Structure formats: structure tokens, C-alpha cells
Amino acid sequence: PGRVPIAFISTKEESIFLAFRGTADISEAIIDLMMTQVPYPFVEDGGMTEQGFTSLYSQVSDSIIQKINELINTGNFSSLSVTGHSLGGALAVLAVPDIMVNVPPVVTSWMCNFAGPRVGDAQFAELYNSLINTSRRVVNTNDLVPQLPPDIPDLVEYEHVMGERQITFGKVAPSLPDFSDGITISELLQDIGVFLRDFDDLNANHSMCEYYNTLCEETFDPDSCKARAVGLNDCNIAG
Numbered sequence: 001p002g003r004v005p006i007a008f009i010s011t012k013e014e015s016i017f018l019a020f021r022g023t024a025d026i027s028e029a030i031i032d033l034m035m036t037q038v039p040y041p042f043v044e045d046g047g048m049t050e051q052g053f054t055s056l057y058s059q060v061s062d063s064i065i066q067k068i069n070e071l072i073n074t075g076n077f078s079s080l081s082v083t084g085h086s087l088g089g090a091l092a093v094l095a096v097p098d099i100m101v102n103v104p105p106v107v108t109s110w111m112c113n114f115a116g117p118r119v120g121d122a123q124f125a126e127l128y129n130s131l132i133n134t135s136r137r138v139v140n141t142n143d144l145v146p147q148l149p150p151d152i153p154d155l156v157e158y159e160h161v162m163g164e165r166q167i168t169f170g171k172v173a174p175s176l177p178d179f180s181d182g183i184t185i186s187e188l189l190q191d192i193g194v195f196l197r198d199f200d201d202l203n204a205n206h207s208m209c210e211y212y213n214t215l216c217e218e219t220f221d222p223d224s225c226k227a228r229a230v231g232l233n234d235c236n237i238a239g
Contacts, residue, residue, distance in 0.1 A: 004021060005021075006020060006021060006056070006059075006060060006088075006091070007019070007020050007021075007060050007063075007064060007091070008020075008021075009064070009067050009068070009071075011071065011077065014076060014077055014078045014079060015077065015078075015079045015080075015081060016068060016071055016072075016077050016079070016080045016081070016106075017081050017082075017083070018064065018068070018080070018081070018082045018083070018092075018095065018099075019082075019083050019084060019088070020082075020083070020084030020085075020087070020088030020089070020091040020092050020095070021084070021085070021087075021088050022084070022085040022086030022087045022088045022089070022115075022208065023086060023087045034050065034051040034052040035050065035051075035149045035156060035185055035188065035189060036050075036051045036156070036185055037049060037050060037051060037120070037121065037156060037157075038051045038054055038055075040054065040094075040097070040120060040124055040127075041054070041058065042061060042097060042098035042101070042102065043097045043098065043101045043102075043127060045123070045127075046097060046123070046124055046127050047120050047121050047122070047123030047124030047125070047126070047127060048120055048121045048123070048124060048157070049094060049119055049120035049121075049124055050090070050117075050118075050119055050120065050149060050158075053087070053090045053091065053094060053117075053119060054094065056087075056091065057091050057094040057095065057098075061095075061098055064095065064098075064099070065098065065099065065102050065103060068080070068099060068103050069103050069104070072103055072104045072106060073104065077106065078106060078107040078108070079106055079107055079108040079109070079110070080099065080106045080108070080109050080110070081109075081110045081111070081112075082095055082096060082099070082109075082110070082111045082112075082113075083111070083112050083113060083114075084113050084114070084116070085113065085114040085115055085116075085208040085211070086114070086115050086116065086117075086145060086206065086208070087117075088113070088116075089113030089114055089115060089116025089117070089137070090113075090116050090117050090119050092111055092113045092116070093111070093113065093116060093119045093120075093128060093161055094119060096109070096111050096128055096131060096132050096135075097124075097127050097128055097131055100131040100132065101131070108133050108134070109131075109132050109133045109134070110132075110133060110134045110135075111132055111134070111135045111136070111163075112135075112136040112137075112138065113136075113137055113138070114138045114208060114211045115138070115139065115140065115143050115145050115146060115206050115208070115211060116137055116139075116145075116146060117145050117146060117148045117149065118146075118148065118149055118151070118158035118159065118160050119158075119161070120158065120159070121157040121158065121159060122157060122159045124159075125159045125160065125161045125162075128161045128162075129161060129162045134163075135161060135162050135163035136163045136165050137160065137161065137163050137164050137165065138165050138167060138211060138215070139164055139165065139166055139167070140166075140167055140168060140169055140170065140205055140206070140210075140211060140214070141166050141167070141168045142168060142169065142170045142171060142172055142173045142201075142205045143170075143173070143205045143206050144173050144176070144196065144199065144202060144205070144206075145202075145206050146160075147176055148176075148192065150176060150179060150188070150192075152179055152183070152188070155183065155184075155185070155188070156185065156188075167211070167214050167215065168214075169205070169210050169211075169214045170201055170204050170205035170210065171201040171204070171205065173199060173201070173205060174195075174199060176192075176195065177191065177195060179191065209229065212226075212229055213226055213229075
């Protein structure tokens with residue numbers, strides 16, 4: 001009671017949809033990033049991925065693979081779409097190689113996430129890019145979360161997967177600081193935590209609703225697009 005699943009699977013006609021939710025408080029979630037890396041465990045030679053994200057996805061991987069296998073084996077589905085916001089965006093990226101390698105092939109595969117942070121190193125990004133048919137990462141240019149975890153030579157390597165699609169809304173965000181040579185993971189987490197706490201518009205610039213409303217303004221009928229967000233309680237549809 002009171003818990004909301006981290007992943008949702010639905011179907012429509014010949015399509016399967018896998019969606020991951022984000023966190024309730026992005027400030028706490030990003031500050032608590034582990035940023036250390038572990039081997040991606042679902043595909044051989046899959047590179048290194050962020051420990052916290054990987055641990056969370058590992059808790060739902062078996063259930064997701066089992067359910068998608070069941071659906072694919074019915075023979076009625078020919079496409080798979082994966083999506084998520086924030087933490088959910090990271091999980092969506094982690095799910096793609098797992099699904100593409102460990103379930104029967106589908107005709108088309110599509111991933112579109114919103115405000116997703118970096119997930120893994122260059123080897124993981126290369127694996128991901130080689131497996132997905134279409135990939136989009138929607139990024140607000142004023143959102144700090146997609147800039148994390150930072151890529152710091154000789155400490156930790158992070159590289160975004162392909163398909164960045166930029167939009168812009170909210171207050172202009174400051175640039176991440178230049179982290180000094182010789183910094184440790186512990187010191188890095190502390191510096192990022194202080195930096196994020198000092199930016200009051202972090203959550204507003206990261207809001208799923210503002211991402212949605214901004215994209216709606218690019219459609220032929222923005223009002224109808226925004227009306228489809230009924231049920232997202234923190235959306236300011238009128239605005």
C-alpha cells in the first residue's frame with residue numbers, strides 16, 4: 001500500500017510499451033548518486049555502468065524480461081518502445097541492451113527518455129547504440145541532471161548514448177564546476193551536492209510536466225496535447 005511500481009508494461013495493437021517512473025524528489029536522488037561503476041551484468045562485455053542505477057534495474061530485470069518474452073512469444077507484437085523520465089530515463093537506457101539480447105527479436109525498437117542522466121562508459125554506450133533502432137534523449141538545456149554523473153578523466157568515465165534532442169525552458173542554469181585533478185568519488189559527491197542545493201530552480205528545470213508542455217508547444221495543436229496530461233497532478237496545464 002502506498003508504493004508505486006518502478007516499471008510499467010502495456011500493449012496496444014502490435015506494440016509493447018515499457019515505461020519507468022522517476023523519483024519523487026530529484027534533488028535527493030541526484031545527491032545520493034553513487035557514481036561508482038560496476039560491470040553491466042546483463043550482456044557479456046557490456047562495459048561499466050553506474051552502480052546505483054544498475055542495482056535498481058537488477059531488481060526488476062527478470063520480471064521485465066519474463067513478461068516481454070511472454071508477449072513476444074504470442075506472435076502478436078512487432079515493436080517495442082521504452083521510455084522514462086529522470087531516474088526512469090537511466091533505467092530505460094539500461095533496459096535496452098538487456099531486452100535486445102535476451103528476448104526474441106522484434107521488428108522495431110524505440111527508446112525515448114526525458115531528462116536522463118548519463119548511465120555508463122563508452123563501451124556501454126557503444127553497445128547500446130549498436131542494438132537500438134531509434135533512440136532519442138530529450139534534454140532541457142537548463143536541466144543539470146543530464147550533465148550528471150560528470151565524466152572525469154582518470155577517475156570515472158561516463159558517456160551519453162546517442163540521440164540527444166534539445167529543448168529549452170526555465171531559468172538559465174549555472175555551469176557545473178571544473179572538478180580538480182586528484183578528486184575522490186567521496187569529494188566529488190560532496191561538491192556536487194553543495195552545488196545542486198545552491199540552485200533553487202533544479203526541480204523546476206527538471207519537471208516532467210514542463211518537458212511535456214514545452215514539447216506540446218511544438219505540435220500543431222498545443223492545447224489538445226496538454227489536455228492529454230490529465231492525471232499528472234503537478235502539471236500546470238493552463239500555463
